[in-house]
Amino acid sequence: MKLEIGNFLIKDVIFGEKTMFNNGILTINKEEAIAFIKEDEHITDVDIVIAKPGENTRIVPVKEAVEPRIRPDGRAVFPGVTGDIEMAGSGRVHALKGCSVLGVGMHYGSFGDGLIDMGGEGAKYTLFSQLINICIVADTDEEFERFEQQKKNTAIRMASHKFAEYLGATVKDKEPEEVEVFELDPVIKRTEEVNKLPSVVLVMQPQSQMEALGYNDEVYGWDMNKYVPSFMNPNEVLDGALISGSFMPCSSKWSTYDFQNFPTIKELYKEHGKSINFLGVIMSNLNVALEQKKRSAIFVAQMAKSLGADGAIVTEEGYGNPDADYILCLAALEDVGVKTVGISNECTGRDGASQPLVTLDVKANALVSTGNVSQLIELSPADKVIGELQALARDGLSGGWSYDEILGPSVREDGSIIMENNAMFCGDMIAGWSPKTMKEF
Template sequence: MKLEIGNFYVKEIVFSEKTSYSKGLLTINKREALDFIKEDEHITEAELHIVNPGDRVRLCPVKEAIEPRIKLNGDALFPGYTGDLSQAGNGRTHALKDCSILVVGKHWGGFQDGLIDMSGEGAKYTYFSQLKNIVLVADTDEDFEKREQQKKNKALRKAGHRLAEYVASCIKNMEPEDIETYELDSISKRSSEIQKLPSMVFVMQAQSQMEEDGYNDLVYGWDTNHMVPTYMHPNEILDGAIISGSFMPCSSKWSTYDFQNNPTIKRLYEEHGKTLNFLGVIMSNLNVALEQKNRSALFVAQLAKSLGADGAIVAEEGYGNPDADFVACIVALEDAGVKTVGITNECTGRDGQSQPLVTLDEKLNAIVSCGNVSELIELPPMDTVLGELEALGRDGLSGGWANDEILGPSVRPDGSIVMENNAMFCGDQVVGWSTKTMKEF
C-alpha cells in the first residue's frame, strides 16, 4: 500500500461568505455548514465557533475530535461509516493540518466526555489546546440517553465526522504544501538489509468492551466488539479505517484525530529501514470476561510470532478492567519470545499510593506511563464556556462529581473547577505524544 497525505497548514480560521483555503487562511461559510449538519434530522440545535490557542475558552462536554480531510478518489473519508465501504490506506488524501473539528454537547454529557481549556493551566493537559479548532456545539433528539451516564452520542459524533469531510472539500483540487508518503513493501519481499533489522509490530488495544453496538470504536464501520485480533496495514489506520467510540473515561480515550495522526505509527515509519523493520499493526481488542482476554492475548502472540516479530509495542485504550487485557497481552508476547514495551496510563488514586494497574506481572518490565488518571486538577474560571459546564458535575463525567464531602462540588459557583485528570479530553495521549514527564524525588 502507498498512502500520500497532502498537507495544508492552517494559520487562521474565520467565518466568511465562502468555505475556502488560501495561503494558510481557512474560511468557512457558517450558514451553509450548519445547513449541511442539520441535514441529519436527529440534530435539533447546532452552532459553530472558532477557538484558538490562548483563548480564554473552556469546552465541556467534549465528545470527539477529527482532523478535516478529503480523499481525492471520491471515497468516503471514513469508509463503511460515512459512506460506502472501500479500502483505506491507498492513494491521495488531503488534510487541513494544525486544526481539528471538536464536537461538544450543548446540554448533556456522560462518562466518556471531557473538558478542554484553550489557555492557562488546563491547556497543559491536552493536545487539542494547541490547535485551531472548529467547534460544533449541538444537541440531538436522542432523549432516551440524555440522562444516561453512558451515551452513544451517535448523531453528535457522526455530525463531526461528516463536517470534517465537508470542510476539507475546499482543498480537494488544490496543490498541497507538502506530501507525506507512507509505504511498506510486502513483509516477505523486503530487501535483505531491512530483513536483518529487528522486526517490530505495534499492538493497538482499541476500546471494544461494550456488547451492545454503538459504544465501541469502529473498524470500517464495524463494531470492534465483534472482532478478534487481526493484522492491519498501518496506512489503513492513518487513513480513516478506524473511528473513536463513545465508551471510555475521557483522558484514556483515543479520538478519531489520534487514529488519523497516530505518532507511534509515524515514528515506527521513520525508523523503518534505519533501526528496525516495521511489520505493521496488530489491531487487538478489549474484553470483559477473563477467558475472552486470554483468548485475545493468544491471538496477538500467535500473529506476532508468525509475522516474525522480534519486538512489540502494546498501547491500551483505557484502564481498570482493560488492564487485564493489557497485561495478558504483554505476558503472552514475552512468553512467545517477543520483547515488549507497553504504553498506558495509571490509576494510582488521588494520593498516588494505589496499585497503578488492576493486575501486574513481573514480565511487565518496560512500561511507559502517561500519567495518573486520578490526579486532582484545579482550574480557575474562564471568560467563555462552550457547551454546559454543569455537565462536569451533573452528568457523571469520569472525573467530575456533584459534591464531595472534602472537596465540595466539581463546578463551583464562580466557574472555577476541581476535577480528576480522568475528565481531561484525551489528556493522557496514550497514542504516544504525551508531553508529561516523570519527576524524581
C-alpha cells in the same frame, strides 16, 4: 501499500461568505455549514464556534475530535462510516493541519466526554489546546439517553466525521504544501537490508468493552466488541479505517484525530529501515470476560510469532479493567519470545499511593507511562465556555462530580473547577503525544 498525506497548514479559521481554503486561511460559511449538519434530522439544534489556542476558553462536554480531510479520488474519508466501504491506506488523502472538528454537547455530557482549556494553566493537560478547534455545539433528539450516564452520542459523533469531510472538501483539488509518504513493502518482500533489522509489530488495543453496540470504536464501520484481532497495515489506521467511540474515561481515550495522526505509528515509520523492520499493526481490542481477554492475547501472540516479530509495542485505549487485557497481551508476547514495550497511563489515586495498574506481571518489564488518571486538577474560571460547564459536575463525566464532602462540587459558582485528570479530553495522550511520565515522590 503507499499512502500520501497532503498537508495544508491552517493559520486561521474564520467565518465568511464562502467556505474555502486560501493561503492558510479556512473560511466557513456558517449558515451553509449549519444547514449541512442539520441534514441529519437527529440534530435538533446546532451552533458552530471557533476556539483558538491561547484564548481563555473552556470547552465541555467534548465527545469527539476529527482532523478535516478529503480524498481527491472521491472515496470516503471514513470508509463504512461517512460513505461506502472501500480499502483505506493507499493513494492520496488531503488534510487540514493544525485544526480539528470537535463534537461538543450543547447541554448534556456523558461518562466518556472530556474538557479542553484553550489557554492558561489548563491548556497543558490536553493536546487539543494547541489546535484551532471548530466546535460543533449540538443538541439531539436522542431522548432515550439524554439523562443516561453512558451515551452513544451517535448524532454528534457522526456529525463530527461528516463535517470534517465537508471542510476537507475545500482542498480537494488543491496542491498541498507538503506531502508525507507512508509506505511499507509486503512483509515477505522486503530488501535484505531491511530484513536483517529486528522486526517489530505495533499491537493496538482500541476500546471495545461495551457489550451493547454503538458505544465502541469501529473499524471500517464495524463495532469492535464483535471482533477478534487482525493484521492491519498501519496506513489504514492513519487513513480513517478506525473511528473513536464513546465509552472510555476521557483522558485514556483515543479520539479519531488520534487514530488519524497516531504518533507511535509515525515514530515506528521513522525508524523503519534504520533500526527496525516495521512489520505492521496487529489490531486487537479490549474485552470484558477473562476468556475473551485471553482469546485476544492468544490471537496477538500467534500472529506476532507467525509474522516473525522480534519485538512489539503494545498500547491500550483505557485503564482499570482493560489493564488486564494489556498485561495479558504483554505477557503472552514475552512467553512466545517477542520482546515487548507497553505504552499506557496509570491510576495511582488522588494521593498517588495506589497500585498503578489493575494487574501486574513481572514480564512487563519495559513500560512507558503517560499520566495519572486520578490526579486532581483545580482551574480558575474561564472567560468563555463552549458547551455547558455544569455537564462536568452534573452528568457523570469520569473526572467530575456533583457532590463531595471535602472537595465540594466539580463546578463552583464562580466558574472555577476541580476535577480528576480522567475528564481531560484525551489528556493522557496514550496514542504517543504525551510529554508526561510518572515519577516516584
